[in-house]
Amino acid sequence: MVNNLRSLRKFWLKIVLIIVILLGIFFRLNNIDKKIYWHDEVYTSLRVAGYKDDQVLTTFFNGEIITAQDLLEFQKLSPKTILSDTIDSLIQNPEHPPLYYLFLRFWQDLFGSSIFINRSLSVLFSLLVFLGIYYLSEQLFNDNLVNLISVTLVSISPIQILYAHEAREYSLWMLTIILSSIYFFKVIKFNKNIDWISYSLSLSATFYTSILSIFIVLINIIHIFLLRQLLDRKTKIKFIIFTIISCILFIPWLLIILMNLHILEEKTNWTNVEQSLVFLANLWCLHFTSLFVDIGLPLYHWASYIFITLIFSLIFYSLFFVIKNTDKNIWLYLLLLIFIPTLGLILPDLIFGGIKSSMTRYFFPAYVGVYLVIAYTLTKKIAQKSNIWSIILGLIFTMSIVSNIISGNSETWWNKAPSYYNAAIATIINQAENPLVITQNLDINKGNIISISHNLKPNTKLQLLNINTPIITHQEFDNIFIFNPSLEFINQVENAYQSSLVLIHPFLYEVDFSKVKNTNKKGFN
Template sequence: MRHLKFTPSWLRFLIIFLLAMGILFRFSNLDSKVYSHDETYASLRISGYRINQAEQQLFNNRVISGESFAQFQGANPKKSLNDTIMSLAKEDSQHPPLYYVIARFWMQMFGNSVTAIRSLSACISLLVFPCVYWLCRELFNVPLSVPGVAIALMSISPIHLVYAQEAQEYILWLVTILLSSASLLQAMRLESQHKDELVKKRQRPDLFAIWSIYAVTLAISLYTFLWSGFVAAAHGIYVMITAKFKLTETVRTYLLASLVGFLAFIPWITVVVGNFFQFLISADKTTTQSSLTPIFPFLLMQLSRIFFDIDLSSDNPLHYLITPIFLILIGSSIYFICQTTNYKVWLFIIILIVVPALPLILPSLIAGGIRSSAEPYLIPSYLGIEVAVAYLLATQLYNQSVSRRSIWQIIMSLVIICGLISSKVSSQAETWWNKGMSYDNPQVAQIINQTTRPLLISDALGNNYGNVFSLSYLLKPEVQFLLVNNQKIPKIPDGFADVFLFNPSDNWREKIEKKYKLKTDSVYSDKYYSVWKLAKFPNLRRRNNISINNKLPSSL
């Protein structure tokens, strides 16, 4: 470890270069990717409106333009901050309000554009770098080598770039995990550093301050994402094991700080519990289960995406080549850190990787699969893995064997190249795997935008509500919307040359065909939704023919 205290100038330059590239990628093309289904819901909460309020004004069997959606997609003077909080409390309490409150103030200052809201996440992501430096300093007690390599890896990590450009709370959650973890480690170090009572009395103000920081950051983390409760559980397990399950002064202080953090979260947890029981009472037992992905392919894919991600599908041959390589790197890193560091170091990393992931993995094993939208819940695991890999790479750069040092320099170069390529591809893409059911919206929008005088018809059932909002960002201003509630038969007005049905049920589509005596053709279909096109209206076609004939020369 003492060799890691001396960082060569080339490594300093590399860290600075990769940090600069990471910042550049985070702020480039913020509006290029599709504004997804989940992001539109986040904007709805920020606006202070509830789903039923938006449905009453939009899904009312009237023709509207894309501009009608703007009122429900950002801060507006008609709704207050209290409306934002109450919208979450009533309809979406599994998302605590901290991010949405910050985002509302942000959008009031910088506007409601996609660039504006995503720039908040990009700015928050910059806090990751000093926080990971603090965490690594507490873990390894070296000035720059391991913390610097960790910063370099995280700056070009494609998984972090995804959340740094997402209008949701996940990158803020990562920052709170780093802060609470680093403050916990520093508090424990200060508690155990000096046995002398006189020194302890001198340290008491510092200890109080750092334990207070832990309590505050724990509360902030809970108000950012509910899964923070499992990160707190990981902290508690770590404290108890390192104390050998004895009620030491460190354990007592930790329990007090944790209690303060959880007490601060009581107002929101009561809301969550109340909504949970209300859901159990009113839940529709006939609701179909969402599609599940096999757990092990999902986990392997997510592990490789920490270092290399060009939006490969799970059945792509390149995926089968790349994933085992990074799996070996991750396994070697965990093994190496367990073999070469004090148990307090490797134990913290192992617990951070495993404990928050278990509540996600174990039910998935029972259910036979995992929801593809569950990947943000693995953010603590991503963090622990990256720290372990950073430690392995940093230490091997100082290996006494020249040949082994050269090999690890090549490995580190390949990891860096993979990260840079991934970040470059991601920053220029118009869609990405994290967009879920909105992944193919650009393709659908292109089909509709190529037509003349298009009308898009949809209802609010299932995922249609969020996807129609998502499409509104991609469709040209000439596209009109006819949105209905409860699958009523729409009253299609004249004047539209191309009419599309967005994800209609078979029964609803057949009723529309029967009423207007038209056939429908599928123009797009995947596992999430389908789009159908109606034949042109006979009266419209007849009017077009009449107008054309009137313009023809009499000789013809």
């Protein structure tokens, strides 16, 4: 009777887990193209289409009147664009290794260049993560229920779904991290040549997806030489050889980085901005709470601190539980997986200054470890018939589902910070009669004006100016909008149009013709 009840309980738990996994798949497939195609995704399309920054500037930022549709032509892969054009464009941006962008190039060759198609590749990689986390959990714990709960946590995790809907490399990075970890444990257990080759190739794939994959190498080295003291010398030598092979395979891109180091420094200069410790600490906490709860609260909202307290209590308790109940080599690896990337991002910002650790997406290696330790703890606690832990699992699922419903039906979200208001700005412009949108090549405006153009009516007129391009007035437009101007540019526009600018939305101004003394606009110079 007891065994029957236990089997029935386990059966219904698996049914719930399968339903949640199906919901995770649904959230990944639903509203893929709803959110604003933001600044960074715009550059994804530019790179894949084979365009360079100077081509956009010389073609469009010259003061001539163009349409939003004209600008979006640079977001599409032309039949005339050959693969070397894409590679040349990627070389000009060495901070992003090319693997994801080459995959997307071939994906666009097959299916086209729409927002839906671009983001669908990330969805595919995110779905493959389900299989990856299952087999990694199997390598670590050899427990089918732990494996299934690991998949469930990843499937419904708000942060995973959020980045599955981005035409960026982070879902692929998650997949390659997991694959390299799977083969890392397989070579330790079985020492087969095919596994060593797979380990080397998967580790190299992580390098070609993100420069931050250096954390994975560091984790593996520490684990092999400081923790696996009983591992035979032959296996350690093989580990050195195949890790070196992975690094050798990355040399072509490493040479590109070294030859374009000045470009790398320029492109990543934004990470050197100073921020307060309180601001950064809040973000560090929210990086990890967004694994399970992300309902769009303001940064310093009181409810955020409740979620932070609850989620971090769960994480630290799970760490202690795993340490107490698993083999030393397992829990030490998971600790390294969580803390090496986390400290590797936070400590440099604390010591030297900067905001690299403010980027949630940079912590993906640590998230793998968090999912696994929590999955193990939940499984073992529920197996002990703990109603409290069943409730905790239910709350995790509930908050994750609510988070995904809210996020999935929004046009923008916190991860699109540079373009956060673009959807609302586009709506204002689309409602105006005969509008003209003016902006200058300042800061992030180049990417953001293209971002907004995805939401503008195709025939909306734009006037894009380089820093030194003189303003030519156009009296034939009924509404003139100025997007994200500098103070100097505001003065220039006001002088040119003999009127003042009115802030009507964050980053959007409008020429106030009602205050012009001579209401005949043809009187302008």
